Amino acid sequence: MLRTEHLSLAYGDKPVVDNVSLAIPEGGITCLLGPNGSGKSTLLKSFAGLLPPRSGQVFLDNRPVAQWDRRRLALRLAMLPQKPIVPVGIRVRDLIALGRFPHRKWWQRNLTTDDNVTIDAMAMTGVSDLAERPVEALSGGQQQRVWIAMALAQETDILLLDEPTTFLDWGYQLEVLELLSTLNRQHGLTVVMSLHDLNQAAQFADRVAVLADGQLDTIGSPAKVITESLVKRVFRVHTSITAGREGRPFCTGFAESAQSRPRQRPHCTTTY
Amino acid sequence: MTHPATTPNRASSPGSRPSGASPVARLFLAGGLGLAIVLVAGVQLGAINLSWAQVWAGLTGDGSEHVQRVIFELRLPRTLTGVLIGIHFALSGWLLQLLSRNPLAEAGILGISAGASLVAVVAFIIGDWLVSSTNPYDNTSFALQYLPLFAMAGGLVTALAVYFLGMRHGHLSPVKMTLTGAVIAGMLHALTTGALAFWGHAHTELVAQWLAGSLYGAEWQHLHTLLPWTLIGLASIALLVRPLEVMQLDDEHVCTLGLGLNRWRAFALLIATLLAASAVGVVGPVGFIGLLIPHISRRLAGANLPVQLVLCVLLGAVLAVLADLLGRTMFSPYEVPVGVVSAVLGVPFFLYLLSRQP
Numbered sequence: 007m008l009r010t011e012h013l014s015l016a017y018g019d020k021p022v023v024d025n026v027s028l029a030i031p032e033g034g035i036t037c038l039l040g041p042n043g044s045g046k047s048t049l050l051k052s053f054a055g056l057l058p059p060r061s062g063q064v065f066l067d068n069r070p071v072a073q074w075d076r077r078r079l080a081l082r083l084a085m086l087p088q089k090p091i092v093p094v095g096i097r098v099r100d101l102i103a104l105g106r107f108p109h110r111k112w113w114q115r116n117l118t119t120d121d122n123v124t125i126d127a128m129a130m131t132g133v134s135d136l137a138e139r140p141v142e143a144l145s146g147g148q149q150q151r152v153w154i155a156m157a158l159a160q161e162t163d164i165l166l167l168d169e170p171t172t173f174l175d176w177g178y179q180l181e182v183l184e185l186l187s188t189l190n191r192q193h194g195l196t197v198v199m200s201l202h203d204l205n206q207a208a209q210f211a212d213r214v215a216v217l218a219d220g221q222l223d224t225i226g227s228p229a230k231v232i233t234e235s236l237v238k239r240v241f242r243v244h245t246s247i248t249a250g251r252e253g254r255p256f257c258t259g260f261a262e263s264a265q266s267r268p269r270q271r272p273h274c275t276t277t278y
Numbered sequence: 279m280t281h282p283a284t285t286p287n288r289a290s291s292p293g294s295r296p297s298g299a300s301p302v303a304r305l306f307l308a309g310g311l312g313l314a315i316v317l318v319a320g321v322q323l324g325a326i327n328l329s330w331a332q333v334w335a336g337l338t339g340d341g342s343e344h345v346q347r348v349i350f351e352l353r354l355p356r357t358l359t360g361v362l363i364g365i366h367f368a369l370s371g372w373l374l375q376l377l378s379r380n381p382l383a384e385a386g387i388l389g390i391s392a393g394a395s396l397v398a399v400v401a402f403i404i405g406d407w408l409v410s411s412t413n414p415y416d417n418t419s420f421a422l423q424y425l426p427l428f429a430m431a432g433g434l435v436t437a438l439a440v441y442f443l444g445m446r447h448g449h450l451s452p453v454k455m456t457l458t459g460a461v462i463a464g465m466l467h468a469l470t471t472g473a474l475a476f477w478g479h480a481h482t483e484l485v486a487q488w489l490a491g492s493l494y495g496a497e498w499q500h501l502h503t504l505l506p507w508t509l510i511g512l513a514s515i516a517l518l519v520r521p522l523e524v525m526q527l528d529d530e531h532v533c534t535l536g537l538g539l540n541r542w543r544a545f546a547l548l549i550a551t552l553l554a555a556s557a558v559g560v561v562g563p564v565g566f567i568g569l570l571i572p573h574i575s576r577r578l579a580g581a582n583l584p585v586q587l588v589l590c591v592l593l594g595a596v597l598a599v600l601a602d603l604l605g606r607t608m609f610s611p612y613e614v615p616v617g618v619v620s621a622v623l624g625v626p627f628f629l630y631l632l633s634r635q636p
Binding site for chain 1: 523530531533534537580582
């Protein structure tokens with residue numbers, strides 16, 4: 007499966023990821039956590055073979071990702087960038103059909119089997135009713151489901167997502183995470199994503215990897231990793247952590263400067 | 279010759295959209311009809327207007343010698359050359375806009391036409407000097423068939439420069455590429471004017487007319503020079519359609535779909551440059567067709583690239599022939615070059631598009 011060994015990454019002269027060794031469990035949901043600039047997105051890009059390592063390696067099936075043929079890699083691994091570009095005027099079904107590209111020779115059009123996969127991907131993500139609509143006209147949450155459908159149409163066993171919830175309101179964030187969780191449980195999809203919300207990571211991930219300043223701080227199950235001392239160390243935030251559903255940790259945080267704030271505030275716990 | 283207009287998944291969608299295929303057919307029909315009309319008008323109208331009977335007789339070979347000459351030596355080659363340069367500039371603009379994801383990209387704006395013009399003008403001046411210094415009586419139209427090659431060389435060098443200078447952190451930055459292109463285009467224009475002022479005295483008029491983009495005096499020779507490049511361009515684009523669809527996405531997204539972006543982008547840039555520069559080499563830089571036609575095609579066709587492609591071919595030909603026709607009939611016996619007419623038609627539309635940019 008996917009793993010890194012002593013991986014260091016850099017943009018030009020600027021080192022971003024330093025000596026990270028980790029393994030992504032097959033069929034699980036792995037969340038990358040860490041402050042802004044800690045190297046989450048960069049690490050995801052290197053998983054997808056988009057950034058050649060400065061030193062160390064990323065391995066997929068024990069073979070360096072850099073040695074994979076791009077098209078073969080695209081059959082194993084799909085990635086959803088943070089801010090994907092919507093081609094002007096494209097309809098939902100045509101965008102999702104682009105996910106079939108690696109399954110055909112580059113000059114070939116889609117076949118009936120490809121259309122069926124596209125239709126299935128729309129059904130799985132609940133966008134079938136939007137098939138003929140232009141993507142630009144959809145809401146943020148709907149668009150994100152369309153992008154996930156496109157990645158599903160690619161029929162890979164690994165899906166990488168760079169902050170898939172960032173531009174969505176809270177309801178859509180949970181909707182997207184639940185969709186990914188369902189796809190993981192029902193289809194065995196291996197999901198690797200970067201997230202900013204510790205509680206969402208705690209709620210949906212099987213495994214969290216915490217990055218700080220480009221180095222791997224901790225990796226493990228949410229209950230073991232997300233602790234008051236880690237959150238204080240990595241995010242500079244004081245927290246009180248309680249046990250939430252299924253024994254998963256739940257943090258309430260206070261930025262260092264805001265410690266003295268009153269604690270009588272409304273409190274929501276998400277259910278799914 | 280062109281790519282099939284409908285794709286399996288689009289063709290199989292009439293269930294959800296009852297009139298799925300027919301609007302496309304109607305667009306093609308309208309475009310084809312428009313082209314037929316301007317073609318006939320291009321042969322019929324001019325310094326002397328021919329009657330229908332004369333055109334028919336001329337085309338079937340029964341006309342008077344005079345009519346035969348007007349049709350076959352003047353108007354038909356000129357009109358057909360117009361068709362080809364319309365296709366060249368429209369497709370070039372379409373490719374450039376797609377590959378840079380920039381709706382304002384075009385051979386003129388990116389400096390490709392200017393680079394092609396500069397090298398062609400210099401080649402013309404040097405060639406003319408060489409020929410006239412060896413044989414002063416044989417300086418008629420210095421090797422027309424070579425000019426497109428020089429123009430293509432100039433266009434390619436410019437395109438490469440703009441492409442690489444337009445990169446940021448190993449990715450093409452559309453804004454940077456457009457700005458670089460505009461600046462380089464300005465510089466090359468200045469150099470062309472300078473070259474003309476210094477060495478071009480003997481031919482200033484001829485070269486100035488060519489620089490305005492003119493179909494004046496287009497002969498079969500022009501057509502023969504262009505046609506191979508038209509065919510190469512069309513065949514390559516037909517193969518490029520699918521990668522081009524994917525290339526509309528974010529760079530990283532494209533790579534994770536298994537497309538080697540740099541290679542395909544370079545190939546598309548090469549085809550776009552060959553199309554524009556070969557046309558520049560024959561008729562001079564004709565602006566705005568490459569900007570206007572892809573925009574109109576996108577409006578009409580939506581995101582369906584094969585349909586956009588066919589519309590670019592049809593409408594590009596229509597605009598070029600129409601602009602030339604207006605240019606040579608409006609102020610007859612004086613001629614306004616096709617580049618001037620297409621710009622006059624194009625500028626208001628361009629400003630309108632700019633005002634609608636988000």
